[in-house]
Amino acid sequence: MTNSHHLGHLNVLVSGASVAGPALALNLARRGARVTVVEKAPTLREGGFAVDFRGHVHRRVLTAMGIWDEVHARQTHMGRQSVVDADGHARVDLPSEMMSGDVEIFRGELAKIMYERTKDRVEYVFDDSIATLTETAHGVDVTFERGAPGRFDLVVGADGLHSNTRRLVFGDESRYLRFLDYYVAGFGIPNDLGLNRTGRLYTEPGRAIALGNYDGDPGHAGALLVFRSERLTYDRRDVAAQKRILAERFAGMGWETPNVLKALEQADDLYFDAIAQIHVDRLAKGRVVLLGDAGYGATMGGMGTGAAIVAAYVLAGELALAGGDHRTAFAEYETRIRDFAKGCQKISGNAGPFFAPPTERRIRSRDRMYRLLSSRLLAGFFKRLTEKAATNIELRDYPELPES
Numbered sequence: 051m052t053n054s055h056h057l058g059h060l061n062v063l064v065s066g067a068s069v070a071g072p073a074l075a076l077n078l079a080r081r082g083a084r085v086t087v088v089e090k091a092p093t094l095r096e097g098g099f100a101v102d103f104r105g106h107v108h109r110r111v112l113t114a115m116g117i118w119d120e121v122h123a124r125q126t127h128m129g130r131q132s133v134v135d136a137d138g139h140a141r142v143d144l145p146s147e148m149m150s151g152d153v154e155i156f157r158g159e160l161a162k163i164m165y166e167r168t169k170d171r172v173e174y175v176f177d178d179s180i181a182t183l184t185e186t187a188h189g190v191d192v193t194f195e196r197g198a199p200g201r202f203d204l205v206v207g208a209d210g211l212h213s214n215t216r217r218l219v220f221g222d223e224s225r226y227l228r229f230l231d232y233y234v235a236g237f238g239i240p241n242d243l244g245l246n247r248t249g250r251l252y253t254e255p256g257r258a259i260a261l262g263n264y265d266g267d268p269g270h271a272g273a274l275l276v277f278r279s280e281r282l283t284y285d286r287r288d289v290a291a292q293k294r295i296l297a298e299r300f301a302g303m304g305w306e307t308p309n310v311l312k313a314l315e316q317a318d319d320l321y322f323d324a325i326a327q328i329h330v331d332r333l334a335k336g337r338v339v340l341l342g343d344a345g346y347g348a349t350m351g352g353m354g355t356g357a358a359i360v361a362a363y364v365l366a367g368e369l370a371l372a373g374g375d376h377r378t379a380f381a382e383y384e385t386r387i388r389d390f391a392k393g394c395q396k397i398s399g400n401a402g403p404f405f406a407p408p409t410e411r412r413i414r415s416r417d418r419m420y421r422l423l424s425s426r427l428l429a430g431f432f433k434r435l436t437e438k439a440a441t442n443i444e445l446r447d448y449p450e451l452p453e454s
């Protein structure tokens with residue numbers, strides 16, 4: 051690597067330590083930049099379901115980042131997933147290509163891999179959040195909810211669908227969040243069905259419950275609840291209120307629902323959000339740039355993690371090529387990532403009706419479609435569709451990342 055690509059003079063603040071944040075931190079720190087990551091949660095957040103990687107672009111990026119082998123080693127091995135009726139009998143098996151890519155890993159595990167690789171070189175500040183951002187000719191002056199203020203050359207909003215950075219710099223979330231008529235919840239439950247790397251999906255009109263065991267741990271399974279709804283008003287920090295909403299919406303549903311709702315009462319890892327997408331006009335404003343779900347997120351599409359990892363690689367690579375000049379780098383990042391990210395979002399748009407079609411008739415036609423897609427004739431269809439979106443980007447040859 052030539053010196054002009056070294057980013058030793060850059061001091062970067064990243065908001066969010068999930069996938070996009072640590073991925074960028076890894077790419078930047080290995081090029082010499084000083085990176086601080088501020089995360090509002092008190093520790094690195096565990097949990098989340100499996101996320102997947104597919105196609106040669108993801109592989110190339112993970113390899114360049116030096117984490118492909120570890121991701122591979124820690125992958126889940128998910129087997130058959132079936133749509134069941136109220137008695138638990140399988141009606142149709144889901145095409146495996148639809149549910150998982152080439153490599154599937156828990157979101158929390160992935161975050162941990164990148165955190166472990168960077169924690170000695172990157173300053174992680176937990177339990178804090180950016181309060182104000184003021185751009186000057188020399189940088190961005192930042193104040194925090196708790197910590198001491200600082201000045202940074204660049205600020206990256208990698209703080210997810212409900213990005214704080216986006217709100218502070220680009221304006222209120224309502225301008226950018228497109229609600230897609232569904233909500234989703236996920237939490238851990240006892241594995242009463244004895245699932246072993248398999249999953250079951252039960253659907254009634256407008257609501258669905260998926261139970262799955264991804265890791266072979268005999269005692270533990272994950273529950274995913276999806277329901278169709280008008281826009282709800284609730285406090286995002288009030289977990290008890292979210293549990294009440296779920297209990298109401300799933301009351302009277304068949305199959306394992308009573309047990310799932312009982313487990314929900316005890317759950318301490320509830321993830322609850324609207325199924326929505328983020329659409330912004332531009333990803334950068336001055337020295338501030340959006341990365342991952344903050345800029346082009348989609349709840350639950352299965353493509354957000356891959357998109358975030360690729361985008362982090364591209365953003366850091368463009369900064370290296372531009373010798374740290376953010377104007378050039380951000381413009382290139384925006385041009386190179388936009389269509390790719392939009393394509394990944396598009397695949398995600400159908401997540402709600404995919405799990406919980408609104409009527410009996412639509413449930414039946416969904417299941418007929420699955421049956422068709424599971425057939426040998428069309429087996430590769432989903433793989434091709436999702437892989438096309440995941441590989442729809444031409445990566446430049448960025449200066450190589452030095453080995454860690």
Ligand SMILES: Cc1cc2nc3c(=O)[nH]c(=O)nc-3n(C[C@H](O)[C@H](O)[C@H](O)COP(=O)(O)OP(=O)(O)OC[C@H]3O[C@@H](n4cnc5c(N)ncnc54)[C@H](O)[C@@H]3O)c2cc1C
Nearest residue numbers: 066068069070089090098099179209210214342343354355
């Ligand atoms: C707990 C959790 C569980 C998830 N489960 C799944 C799943 O099962 N399946 C799936 O496909 N996707 C899941 N996702 C989303 C998935 O991680 C993203 O779609 C994708 O990986 C892109 O990640 P991201 O880093 O851009 O955003 P996210 O993963 O949403 O991460 C944003 C991070 O920013 C932090 N943050 C938020 N506000 C602030 C603030 N004010 N200051 C500092 N930090 C802040 C959040 O705590 C979080 O760590 C989950 C995300 C989280 C946080």
